Amino acid sequence: MPPSDDVVLRVENLVKHFPVKGRIPFVSGGVVKAVDGVSFDLRRGETLGVVGESGCGKSTLARMLVGLEQPTSGAVRFGKSVVHQAKGRELRALRRRIQIVLQDPYTSLNPRRTIREILLQPFEIHPDVLDRRRRVERIKELLDLVGLDASLHLDRYPHQFSGGQRQRIGIARALALNPDVIVCDEPVSALDVSVQAQVVNLLERLQDELGVAYVFIAHDLSVVRHISDRVAVMYLGKLVETGPEIDLYDSPRHPYTSALLSAVPVPDPAGRRQRQRILLAGDPPSPVNPPSGCRFRTRCWQATDTCATTEPPLATGAHPVACHYPLAA
Amino acid sequence: MSLLEIDDLRVAFPSPNGPVNAVNGVSLEVDSGRTLAILGESGSGKSVTAQAVMGILDVPPATVSGSVRLQGRELLNLPRKQRERISGEEIGMVFQDAMAALNPVFTIGHQIMEVLRVRRGMSRADARRRAIELVDRVRIPAARDRLRDYPHQFSGGMRQRIMIALAISLEPDLLIADEPTTALDVTVQAQVMELLAEIQRDSGMGLLLITHDLGVVAEVADEVAVMYAGRIVERGTVEQIFAGPAHPYTEGLLASMPRVDRRDEQLYAIPGAPPNPARLPTGCPFHLRCPRATDECLVTLPPLHALPADRASACHHHEEVLGATQR
Incomplete structure (x- = not known):
């Protein structure tokens, strides 16, 4: 069945097994079945929450969705492309459409680059997206979009920002190339409670304005309830239940x-x-x-x-x- | 007399840019059999307060002043040896990171027995018997066999239980738990909090719980002290604080927390970020983030006002806040 029009990302029976080193050399110690047959559809502009405890495979899933990890079997389909089979021009196009925001805003930004350099990088990798002369204007827009003041912040380094501000920079970077899908892997769990709400509200506002779809991976069930349209519960590499937010939480x-x-x-x-x-x-x-x-x-x-x-x-x-x-x- | 009485506690750390005042005059009490939660975000001074009570701050470089009394006895001016004996025997401690708190090169049996033999002068056999009891008490299956295991052989939740077993091994009067479940999954967190509450019920210890998690506070605390920028900004019973906060910071925290039992359309977000303890703003430290701030808040530091029903708020506009939050 081809993906229907409003499905942006289709995940089909995705599996990732990691080999384990055995006690005896040259004898396999078995495999960690991190993700073991996960399927779902992500629709345009919706938020799918994925919840589960540590070790359930949710971060491995996130990494496979954006092509950072090669699956053992199964497929992630975006439009006509299959994420892990794409090469060359097709792969670069895919990478523009699917972005990721990581948990730790302290380690996911290069400490030796200014915010200007960090945000210009996506355009250097994908030079055909935007004319060189218009890029600085665009990154100022992006900073404005995530609630940072470009005139103050553009030439500072990541260590000069608070955790919440760094997460905003990470989100601005993910938005730079106008993606259709952003995979958010525990985007607010390193933040203080008072700052967490700011970032959650920001993600919601950006979705309303830009129509981007989120796969929102988190262990915090309250945050996931708040932000998600649909929720998938993961246990030991498998989805055990999926459903609309209200049905899944209330019954x-x-x-x-x-x-x-x-x-x-x-x-x-x-x-x-x-x-x-x-x-x-x-x-x-x-x-x-x-x-x-x-x-x-x-x-x-x-x-x-x-x-x-x-x-x-x-x-x-x-x-x-x-x-x-x-x-x- | 309360079990633990803290009076005007101040802790400062030197830094190249002048002293960092981590705790700025904290006063609180913990009674036997009760749970006081100190609620705060990173940099609020909650952990440093706990460390000052436990006597595990390095002094110098840190400077500590004020008063900490356990059962009426002042701890801050005791000679080091005596202080260590009291911290070891009368105060139990549970930390967030059990892997760092347990010694990786000794079995857990060795570590528990060592405490009992050194502090209680028990024989090897008695210490072993008691260690088995303790490990069994914290609901670790096959206690006898597991004494031979090293910390890395246990899961996160199990290690937290072992730390609790160690903390209660000398039957302390006061247990201090600093973010005891923060690193754990929710299902395991629920087990560990349940265990702590049960042990406290049986033993009648006082529990000082340090946490950033409003949900955990609501589940286990009797009294709550909310800390911000090294000060207590609000104090009251858990029911008072959650039903109608008297400080805009508490009010904001409660409104910014999404809930699992219902869906709110929009979360309130406190603007800005917690202040750097090295560069606190003038006046009320919360005024930059406060929707109720007036000119007075910019210049005058509000004292902790005593309010009716034995609660307190460090806000110039506490009456206005209470008027708005109490339904």
Whole structure:
């Protein structure tokens, strides 16, 4: 099935396995199944939130979406192109359309370059986008767009900015070439609470103005709820549930989603005595040797023998869930 | 008399550009069996306050003044040996980064037993028995076997439990937890907070919890002190603070936090960034970011006003804020 018109990015059964060095030389130690069959569509101008705990594969997914990591199998399709098969001119065109914003604004900007140099770089790599004489004007526009003052900031170095300002610079860089998709990998988790809201609001405003689609990857379920139109929950390399924000948060169908949501602290002390909390036992298992059948069964309170033998597929539809015994919606 | 009483605590660090005043006159109390949360962002002085209480600041170069009393006994002017004994035996500490707080080259059994043997003079066998009890107490399965494991063999959540086991090994009266769950996943965070609350209930310790996370505060704290630029800007019970903050900073923080249980259309964003403690603005340190700031705020540092119902706010306009936030 060819991607329909409003789908900008189609992810098909994406897999990434990393080999593990074994104890014995020349004998494989197995593979880490970081991402193990993930599929979704990203529509034009929407925000898809991806949530999951550390080690679930969400950052590896982000890196594959922008072509920083070669998948073991599967495909990321953008229009007629396949991200990991594209070469030469086609690949350069793709890189313009899909950009990334990283978590740590302290390490994702080159400390030895001024903001002017950092923001001009995309145009040097893609010189055909904009005439040389118009570039400085464009980067001033970009700074203005993300709420920084070009006259003050253009010739400063990254260390002269606060964390929130640096993240704005990272966003300006991602926007420079007018992408259709920005993959945001934990874009606000290194920021102070008071600054986090500024960056979230900025991302929302930019989407309204520019129509860019986001894949918003984060471990903070509250932030993801706020910004996303649809949400995908990841566990040990697989999507276990996807759906519109309101359905997934207000009536989760996968036991893991339900437990994850109930573990999030709510800033409302009045309700804390009444709140029902599902306390999951233990930590997520190792992705080197994931449990047979359903990967969540070792921490699931309603697992049966079926769960150990048969892997539940992620059904199709508006709010699919990969569980043999989904909770009542 | 409260378990812990801090009075006008001030901590400064020297720097090439003059002293950096990290803590500027903090006063607070923690009672036995109660949890006081110090809530603040990076640079607010919350961790330095905790470190001054624990006695783990390097003095000099840091300078510490004011008063810290544990069960009525002044800690700040004690000779070093005595101070270390009290910090070790009567105050338990849990830090954010368990991998850095535990010694990587000794088994966890060795580390727990060492504390018991040195401080309590226990025999090897008694110390081992007690270590097993402690590891079991923090809900680590197969406690007896796991004493032989090294810190790197545990997951993040498990290491945090081991640090809690170490912190409570000498049955302290006060437990100080500095961002104990910040590095953990939410499902594991919920387990660890539950464990801390349960241990506190059983032992009647006082808990001083340092955190930036409003959600964690709402879940576990009895009282809250909000810190900004080295000062307490608001103090009250957790219900008071969340139901109707009396300081614009707290008001802004609450409005800027997205919630998992509902969707807000637009988040309020506090403009600007927290100030650099080396270059604090004049007057109220929050005035540059405050929607309620007036000329008075630019020049006069507001004192911590005592308000009805035993709460306090360091805002010139606290009545106006309370009027707006209380429904």
